[in-house]
Amino acid sequence: xxxxxxxxxxxxxxxxxxxxxxxxxxxxxxxxxxxxxxxxxxxxxxxxxxxxxxxxxxxxxxxxxxxxxxxxxxxxxxxxxxx
Numbered sequence: 001x002x003x004x005x006x007x008x009x010x011x012x013x014x015x016x017x018x019x020x021x022x023x024x025x026x027x028x029x030x031x032x033x034x035x036x037x038x039x040x041x042x043x044x045x046x047x048x049x050x051x052x053x054x055x056x057x058x059x060x061x062x063x064x065x066x067x068x069x070x071x072x073x074x075x076x077x078x079x080x081x082x083x
Contacts, residue, residue: 006061008080014054016082017044019063022074033074034067 018035021043025032037055041048055072058064062078 006063006078006080008082011080012054014044014046014050015057018051018054018058019074019079022064022072023076023079026076033076035072035074037070037072 018040021040022033022035024030037048037051040046040051040055044051055064055066059066059072063075063080065073065075067073
């Protein structure tokens with residue numbers, strides 16, 4: 001699935017879980033916005049391959065940047081909001 005212009009209607013539940021996990025700590029003054037594939041897979045119970053595919057969708061939609069292999073940064077100003 002390709003996420004075109006980060007239209008919320010194009011995101012599945014796993015996309016939303018990833019975005020939520022990457023925002024965890026934001027409102028509490030804790031470190032937030034970065035995650036590894038392994039962390040996201042452990043937290044969601046999904047395979048690393050599936051997490052990687054969803055992260056690639058989010059990178060294509062500019063909501064997430066790939067910092068280095070397996071390590072991603074959230075771009076909060078680009079994250080769509082659920083309606």
